[in-house]
Amino acid sequence: MAEVPFIAIEGPIGVGKTSLAKKLSARLQFHLLKEIVEENPFLGKFYDDIAEWSFQTEMFFLCNRFKQLEDIDKKYLKQQKPVIADYHISKNMIFASRTLPEDKLEKYRQIYAILTExxxxxxxxxxxxxxxxxxxxxxxxxxxxxxxxIQPSYLMQLAADYATFMDEFEKMHPEIPVIRIDGDHCDFVQHQDDLEQIFNQVIAHLNKPAATFES
Known part of the structure; x- marks a missing residue:
């Protein structure tokens, strides 16, 4: 893990990742890393025909997220500058596993493993x-x-995939604290008290001994 605080926010489409990242970035004075979404030239076609455009869409996201994180690592984390991101590259396998046929998924896994090593x-x-x-x-x-x-069925499957992924992530990385926020009962955009509760949880983890952030 990075020695300097590196906070990632994750969750399914529409849950409020970017909104929360912006608010915490401004509050903590951490550099904000936003994922490239609308710039993906294949995304509109993907939602029209997932089977036809899934590989192009996922490869665009993978390459761009790799480049973003590579730059962030060099320019911020290794320079002891904290970062908060509205995604992490591990999300790529959530989407790819849902949308790619098995033959292309295996190729994608190999490329993903090389890039994210x-x-x-x-x-x-x-x-x-x-x-x-x-x-x-x-x-x-x-x-x-x-x-x-976006089809509701796709979104529902994606939310379920995220839940499974997060359970597995916590088992694989018990050293990384995970703050779970229920978006049905917490509206940090409309209600300042909800935002304060999240902020206090983040601060509590940041104030733990420095060893928490050692690699």
């Missing part, structure tokens, strides 16, 4: 989760054109 792990993870109704409502509210064709 030396990537820094976050030393704190915030996991946002919510019901399908909440996710659909928030996606509708933010009004991204490319997301208007």
């Amino acid at each position: 030396d990537m820094p792990l976050p030393n704190m993870l915030i996991y946002l989760h919510a019901s399908l109704d909440t996710l659909l409502e928030r996606i509708a509210c933010r009004g991204r054109d490319i997301e208007q064709n």
